[in-house]
Amino acid sequence: MVNAPVEQQERLLKVQEADLAIQRAERTLRSLPEDIALAANAEAIENAQRTVVLTRAEVSDAQRAVAKTDDEVQAVRARAARDEERVAAAGVSAKDVQALQSELEVLARRQGELEDVELEAMERLEAVQSAADAAVVELEKLKEDRENLERAREAAAQIAEESIVAARLDREAFGAGLDPALVKLYERIRDAQGGVGAAALVGTTCQGCHMTLGAGDMAAIRSAAPEAVVRCEECGRILVRTGA
Ligand SMILES: [Zn+2]
Known part of the structure; x- marks a missing residue:
């Protein structure tokens, strides 16, 4: 299990946004x-x-x-x-x-x-x-x-x-100083999952796959330490607990 400060986990969502923006602009340029x-x-x-x-x-x-x-x-x-x-x-x-x-x-x-x-x-x-x-x-x-x-x-x-x-x-600004293990995990999932490696957990819904997590999964996530990097049971993406 990878651990990373809450602040870094939250910043990972900004990194994700920037990565998607890069992808979109590169696709625009290609087509x-x-x-x-x-x-x-x-x-x-x-x-x-x-x-x-x-x-x-x-x-x-x-x-x-x-x-x-x-x-x-x-x-x-x-x-x-x-x-x-x-x-x-x-x-x-x-x-x-x-x-x-x-x-x-x-x-x-x-x-x-x-x-x-x-x-x-x-x-x-x-x-x-x-x-x-x-x-x-x-x-x-x-x-x-x-x-x-x-x-x-x-x-x-x-x-x-x-x-x-x-x-x-x-991407550079948001990614500065992030734990290399967190970045490595994120990039591995991102490349395997169509460009999205980290998603916010809003309520009980993963914003990566838009599936609602079951009560058991939610209980496990809630009991995990804030620094523990948790993953969606459905899509495997890093779930960032934003408090929303
Ligand atoms: Zn998911």
């Missing part, structure tokens, strides 16, 4: 919501970067398609202009004029078709260009979000770190 948001943001940025690359490639393809049909339209126009010059020239036979005119009809149809194709290509270019622009805007927005999240994360981490420092100072 900052900003870290989860930053991971999601990083994934979104990767996706957005892929979309930017893809839509830029689509813009290049569409630009090439527009240029190609435009070249074809220009070639047909040039051919038609040459034919018209020849029709108008002096000394062309009636047979040649007829041949040239039927070619001009074919060229006019072809030009109409190509102009439709070109219009479609230009519309497609416009659509993929606006998709590419939107992708860039989205990526910029996500990068801005990242900066804001990083700032928020830093602020939250700083608060948690300050809480840890403050709780460790409390």
